[in-house]
Amino acid sequence: MRVWIDQDLCTGDGLCIDHCPDVFVLLEDGIAYVVEGRQPLNDPGGSESLAQVAPRNAVGVIHAAEACPGECIFLEADVIEADPSVVEVADLIDDLDDLIDEAAA
Numbered sequence: 765m766r767v768w769i770d771q772d773l774c775t776g777d778g779l780c781i782d783h784c785p786d787v788f789v790l791l792e793d794g795i796a797y798v799v800e801g802r803q804p805l806n807d808p809g810g811s812e813s814l815a816q817v818a819p820r821n822a823v824g825v826i827h828a829a830e831a832c833p834g835e836c837i838f839l840e841a842d843v844i845e846a847d848p849s850v851v852e853v854a855d856l857i858d859d860l861d862d863l864i865d866e867a868a869a
């Protein structure tokens with residue numbers, strides 16, 4: 765999961781930092797930014813500054829997004845490449861389900 769903040773909407777109340785201080789920071793301008801590897805992503809900020817969220821911080825980041833009064837914390841799911849062998853197994857299960865349905869009819 766990745767996260768970014770629309771700084772144009774941020775109120776600077778700091779609620780996100782209460783929920784997940786590893787991922788959010790308030791800078792001198794009084795606005796929140798995301799952090800990756802302890803580095804604030806404030807250049808340029810916004811949707812061009814996405815931070816990767818470590819699994820241990822995922823719940824805190826989701827809670828921050830839910831609580832954010834500016835509704836300006838945006839989450840993006842990572843795209844996961846499907847494992848071809850898993851897809852084949854899923855196809856086999858579908859085929860078996862079809863056979864069972866046909867046998868029961």
Ligand code: SF4
Nearest residue numbers: 774775778780832834
């Ligand atoms: S909770 Fe939202 S509005 Fe408040 S400081 Fe964080 S990003 Fe800005």
